[in-house]
Amino acid sequence: xxxxxxxxxxxxxxxxxxxxxxxxxxxxxxxxxxxxxxxxxxxxxxxxxxxxxxxxxxxxxxxxxxxxxxxxxxxxxxxxxxxxxxxxxxxxxxxxxxxxxxxxxxxxxxxxxxxxxxxxxxxxxxxxxxxxxxxxxxxxxxxxxxxxxxxxxxxxxxxxxxxxxxxxxxxxxxxxxxxxxxxxxxxxxxxxxxxxxxxxxxxxxxxxxxxxxxxxxxxxxxxxxxxxxxxxxxxxxxxxxxxxxxxxxxxxxxxxxxxxxxxxxxxxxxxxxxxxxxxxxxxxxxxxxxxxxxxxxxxxxxxxxxxxxxxxxxxxxxxxxxxxxxxxxxxxxxxxxxxxxxxxxxxxxxxxxxxxxxxxxxxxxxxxxxxxxxxxxxxxxxxxxxxxxxxxxxxxxxxxxxxxxxxxxxxxxxxxxxxxxxxxxxxxxxxxxxxxxxxxxxxxxxxxxxxxxxxxxxxxxxxxxxxxxxxxxxxxxxxxxxxxxxxxxxxxxxxxxxxxxxxxxxxxxxxxxxxxxxxxxxxxxxxxxxxxxxxxxxxxxxxxxxxxxxxxxxxxxxxxxxxxxxxxxxxxxxxxxxxxxxxxxxxxxxxxxxxxxxxxxxxxxxxxxxxxxxxxxxxxxxxxxxxxxxxxxxxxxxxxxxxxxxxxxxxxxxxxxxxxxxxxxxxxxxxxxxxxxxxxxxxxxxxxxxxxxxxxxxxxxxxxxxxxxxxxxxxxxxxxxxxxxxxxxxxxxxxxxxxxxxxxxxxxxxxxxxxxxxxxxxxxxxxxxxxxxxxxxxxxxxxxxxxxxxxxxxxxxxxxxxxxxxxxxxxxxxxxxxxxxxxxxxxxxxxxxxxxxxxxxxxxxxxxxxxxxxxxx
Amino acid sequence: xxxxxxxxxxxxxxxxxxxxxxxxxxxxxxxxxxxxxxxxxxxxxxxxxxxx
Numbered sequence: 001x002x003x004x005x006x007x008x009x010x011x012x013x014x015x016x017x018x019x020x021x022x023x024x025x026x027x028x029x030x031x032x033x034x035x036x037x038x039x040x041x042x043x044x045x046x047x048x049x050x051x052x053x054x055x056x057x058x059x060x061x062x063x064x065x066x067x068x069x070x071x072x073x074x075x076x077x078x079x080x081x082x083x084x085x086x087x088x089x090x091x092x093x094x095x096x097x098x099x100x101x102x103x104x105x106x107x108x109x110x111x112x113x114x115x116x117x118x119x120x121x122x123x124x125x126x127x128x129x130x131x132x133x134x135x136x137x138x139x140x141x142x143x144x145x146x147x148x149x150x151x152x153x154x155x156x157x158x159x160x161x162x163x164x165x166x167x168x169x170x171x172x173x174x175x176x177x178x179x180x181x182x183x184x185x186x187x188x189x190x191x192x193x194x195x196x197x198x199x200x201x202x203x204x205x206x207x208x209x210x211x212x213x214x215x216x217x218x219x220x221x222x223x224x225x226x227x228x229x230x231x232x233x234x235x236x237x238x239x240x241x242x243x244x245x246x247x248x249x250x251x252x253x254x255x256x257x258x259x260x261x262x263x264x265x266x267x268x269x270x271x272x273x274x275x276x277x278x279x280x281x282x283x284x285x286x287x288x289x290x291x292x293x294x295x296x297x298x299x300x301x302x303x304x305x306x307x308x309x310x311x312x313x314x315x316x317x318x319x320x321x322x323x324x325x326x327x328x329x330x331x332x333x334x335x336x337x338x339x340x341x342x343x344x345x346x347x348x349x350x351x352x353x354x355x356x357x358x359x360x361x362x363x364x365x366x367x368x369x370x371x372x373x374x375x376x377x378x379x380x381x382x383x384x385x386x387x388x389x390x391x392x393x394x395x396x397x398x399x400x401x402x403x404x405x406x407x408x409x410x411x412x413x414x415x416x417x418x419x420x421x422x423x424x425x426x427x428x429x430x431x432x433x434x435x436x437x438x439x440x441x442x443x444x445x446x447x448x449x450x451x452x453x454x455x456x457x458x459x460x461x462x463x464x465x466x467x468x469x470x471x472x473x474x475x476x477x478x479x480x481x482x483x484x485x486x487x488x489x490x491x492x493x494x495x496x497x498x499x500x501x502x503x504x505x506x507x508x509x510x511x512x513x514x515x516x517x518x519x520x521x522x523x524x525x526x527x528x529x530x531x532x533x534x535x536x537x538x539x540x541x542x543x544x545x546x547x548x549x550x551x552x553x554x555x556x557x558x559x560x561x562x563x564x565x566x567x568x569x570x571x572x573x574x575x576x577x578x579x580x581x582x583x584x585x586x587x588x589x590x591x592x593x594x595x596x597x598x599x600x601x602x603x604x605x606x607x608x609x610x611x612x613x614x615x616x617x618x619x620x621x622x623x624x625x626x627x628x629x630x631x632x633x634x635x636x637x638x639x640x641x642x643x644x645x646x647x648x649x650x651x652x653x654x655x656x657x658x659x660x661x662x663x664x665x666x667x668x669x670x671x672x673x674x675x676x677x678x679x680x681x682x683x684x685x686x687x688x689x690x691x692x693x694x695x696x697x698x699x700x701x702x703x704x705x706x707x708x709x710x711x712x713x714x715x716x717x718x719x720x721x722x723x724x725x726x727x728x729x730x731x732x733x734x735x736x737x738x739x740x741x742x743x744x745x746x747x748x749x750x751x752x753x754x755x756x757x758x759x760x761x762x763x764x765x766x767x768x769x770x771x772x773x774x775x776x777x778x779x780x781x782x783x784x785x786x787x788x789x790x791x792x793x794x795x796x797x798x799x800x801x802x803x804x805x806x807x808x809x810x811x812x813x814x815x816x817x818x819x820x821x822x823x824x825x826x827x828x829x830x831x832x833x834x835x836x837x838x839x840x841x842x843x844x845x846x847x848x849x850x851x852x853x854x855x856x857x
Numbered sequence: 858x859x860x861x862x863x864x865x866x867x868x869x870x871x872x873x874x875x876x877x878x879x880x881x882x883x884x885x886x887x888x889x890x891x892x893x894x895x896x897x898x899x900x901x902x903x904x905x906x907x908x909x
Contacts, residue, residue, distance in 0.1 A: 133896060151893055152889070152893060153890060153893040198888075202883045214872055
């Protein structure tokens with residue numbers, strides 16, 4: 001028993017509490033590698049095979065399952081898709097029984113098919129890219145009884161066909177859960193409007209395309225006829241048919257521009273639809289009159305093509321926005337939708353549990369929250385004691401102990417043991433619901449910035465109309481007919497098709513490219529605002545730091561760590577997890593005969609290798625009669641001054657190890673701060689965490705301490721943002737907690753990082769799905785490039801229009817020049833937009849991932 | 858050249874038939890998801906032996 005001898009020797013050596021200073025200060029012989037399954041940076045020993053790194057048991061389980069099926073290609077495919085999304089395998093496999101109950105399923109209830117099989121459709125969470133769809137579909141093919149599974153990436157649903165005699169839905173749900181995907185019944189209020197709108201837009205494009213293509217070949221026949229000679233009778237016929245097509249294009253799919261123009265006239269807000277509608281109507285009227293009269297130019301080909309191009313631009317924009325909005329929507333389901341209701345039986349002694357929808361909970365109901373679950377509603381603990389992770393609400397990195405009588409809030413996580421909660425508020429009335437409401441309020445108080453293109457569009461209409469009048473007045477000295485011809489030529493040729501395309505197209509392409517870089521942008525305005533410089537506020541927990549406790553200092557015996565890890569192995573508390581992780585990282589073999597005896601709020605008591613182990617803070621050890629000497633006190637205070645939380649480990653009644661726990665900086669944080677500083681952004685921290693910890697982080701990052709605030713409530717954060725908005729600069733907020741939601745909405749640009757709470761996404765127009773801080777730099781660069789592109793497009797299309805208007809006023813516009821200028825301006829804007837390089841890889845993100853799918857857009 | 862009076866409406870009719878087919882496709886939902894099918898056809902043929 002060499003190990004027990006070592007313990008005795010250790011204990012003797014430390015009997016006088018002389019802890020050897022910092023055996024291994026920060027990082028031991030270890031490296032940080034991405035987890036093979038989810039890509040989360042994980043500390044492991046040097047020399048570990050890069051494909052054998054797992055951050056948690058869930059990822060290891062998913063990896064083994066995938067290997068067992070021979071589906072290793074998933075990883076290659078996923079890496080090719082270049083996504084490091086964390087497929088979070090939640091350990092709630094036993095929560096799927098209700099999938100066999102019809103009233104739980106609602107609209108997802110299986111429909112029996114003729115051949116005895118059933119079909120059902122579900123919403124699925126955790127999809128990242130095509131590799132996920134492939135994995136699910138292939139895994140389903142290997143499961144007996146599951147006949148087919150078809151994933152729809154666009155709306156995150158899955159349609160399955162199964163044999164009810166062979167497999168139950170709960171088994172399907174469990175299978176997908178093991179792979180890291182959550183299944184949920186389709187929301188009854190799921191809006192099919194988006195799908196309907198998408199189809200409607202596509203049909204409009206198809207119709208406009210049909211008219212444009214046919215008008216085009218008739219136009220070719222006419223132009224060819226002008227050169228090689230054509231009978232007047234045929235020319236008249238072609239002109240008439242072509243005009244009919246052009247008018248149909250304007251009256252059919254082009255109607256939407258007239259609707260928009262009317263609306264903008266009614267509200268007196270300038271809009272791009274206005275000049276477009278003006279150009280279209282003048283072109284249609286004059287073209288039709290000319291066609292019927294059989295003289296002059298007919299503009300039908302330009303009209304049809306214009307409608308076609310503009311509709312395509314609209315559809316691209318619609319799709320990109322929907323994509324971002326949907327991703328945000330999917331992330332919003334943070335509070336669980338089901339609760340386990342405790343029903344008292346008639347004899348009052350027996351209790352049973354029933355799974356119910358949260359919406360049906362009544363005030364005063366008692367619900368049971370198992371360890372590791374989200375609390376579904378606000379309430380008061382009536383039975384049990386546990387620790388609650390409230391980082392979602394308050395940003396505190398330390399868990400809060402609760403016992404009978406304490407209040408708990410919806411959305412927080414119950415960490416250690418089951419508790420019974422009496423419901424005091426649900427849904428919008430709960431604390432998180434109220435935060436969401438203040439988000440909505442903060443979002444509406446912003447003054448909407450009218451898009452530059454729309455403003456120009458308004459000016460444009462006035463200017464063009466005035467110029468047309470001037471032209472008419474000037475040429476009427478010659479003859480009335482000439483004046484009319486030149487003025488209408490001006491009105492048509494000045495139709496700002498390129499101008500109308502310029503902004504939406506550039507922004508839509510920018511949004512699409514950003515999405516390929518895992519940056520989802522809901523609102524194109526954000527790009528405009530991020531292109532300059534301003535103030536950027538950061539949340540601390542989960543944004544600048546990892547949001548997870550990690551052992552950063554170890555003083556004294558490493559044996560203490562080993563024994564403590566053995567005792568804590570079965571505990572879900574973050575401190576316990578940090579201790580176990582650190583022991584694994586140091587390659588320690590955990591004692592086999594370890595037992596966890598008691599879990600208190602301040603620490604644990606257990607037994608390992610026939611010795612009693614105490615792990616906890618000072619109070620915990622003193623409660624159990626362990627003497628803490630003056631020297632140790634000094635060390636404890638020193639650790640606290642460094643922003644670390646001290647944890648003591650006592651073996652057999654003597655303290656042998658002192659651990660300092662802290663929340664380390666995320667990788668890339670230092671580089672990001674440096675790069676933002678170079679770009680002229682001023683930065684600060686708004687955190688709910690302890691001010692001492694915040695100033696520690698600020699010091700590490702080199703941020704000015706007067707801009708870093710700790711101990712803020714959500715309301716105080718909001719106030720800080722509002723205050724900084726008085727300065728005429730863009731105010732951006734980067735965060736991921738629910739406590740940031742109001743601040744994210746109040747800032748000019750809210751940027752939500754994944755990895756923390758996803759509630760903030762509703763408030764933030766920008767969502768960085770990769771969760772990497774380097775994406776922030778990519779975002780800023782891309783925003784600048786996109787804004788430049790918009791301005792360049794403007795210059796280009798305005799240049800065309802200026803030349804065209806000049807020519808028309810001089811009376812030089814021949815039908816050929818008009819026909820050349822109009823499509824050429826649109827095409828050049830299109831070409832420039834597609835060739836423009838925005839959202840390039842930054843050096844930092846390049847080093848992080850090797851694949852490059854995003855090159856093509 | 859009077860064949861034009863037959864050929865042109867005929868060509869437009871043929872185009873219109875294609876347009877109707879396209880609209881039917883859109884209505885039936887074939888264009889709802891433009892991402893998954895692209896990936897599916899790329900990879901499926903590698904491992905098709907399904908136990909069922």
